[in-house]
Amino acid sequence: MNDAVDSEEHRNGSTVKVTVFAPGLVDGREFTFRKDLTVGQAAAEAAAALGFHANAPSFQEDGEPVLDRTKTLPAAGVRDGDVLELVDAGGGV
């Protein structure tokens, strides 16, 4: 997301800024997502950026259940400043 657009959209409340960790990386990275994205869409975007392999990427906060991939970020409880871990909510075989 363009930085200027990012800032403008964040000021008007249409985006959410979070820190995302992937299992294979030591450090997290900040992401700004549009609030109309589903958890699955945002997690897929973060997974691609961070090189995380997943069939069904989702997020999880420490000690909380895996977020429902079909919900929008706000509906799933994602707020500004949250720290999220990428997880693969794909099944076994």
Add this chain to the structure above:
Amino acid sequence: MVPVDVTRAVLAAEMEAVHAWAKRRCWSVNEDLETLTVTARTSHPADQQPLVLQGIFDGYRALPPLWRFIDAVSGEPSRTANPAPGAIYGQASIFHPEGFICAHWSRAAYAEGGGPHGNWGTASGWMSVREGTQAHAVAEMLAAVCTHLQFSPGWLQ
């Protein structure tokens, strides 16, 4: 076969990320680069009893690791040390009712390792299998176990 020194170096290179992940998720992970084993410890969320998972990495990354759940008291692999399978959002668990991890990144899942998946070809093709949960690095494998563990109702009997 991958030379032991190559596997040792590859495994060592992944461990910083593994330890960072483990710290974030409150797991304990120890590696033994001489024996090429990684041992991860946590507790089962169903009853808070200790869960021990050991990976044997000979041949890694040409081959996926051999993962085994270990009895926390005896230190030996045990059927009852395996988490019971629980569906994850309507999908199957990676915890197989026969007592192994059923995923492309688990050597025991392949027919040549005694598992059910002759349809995946040989274990050496593990990173090209697209079915089911994906994991191409040790931290990703432990993360998948951690995720599925949250849907496990208890232990295999």
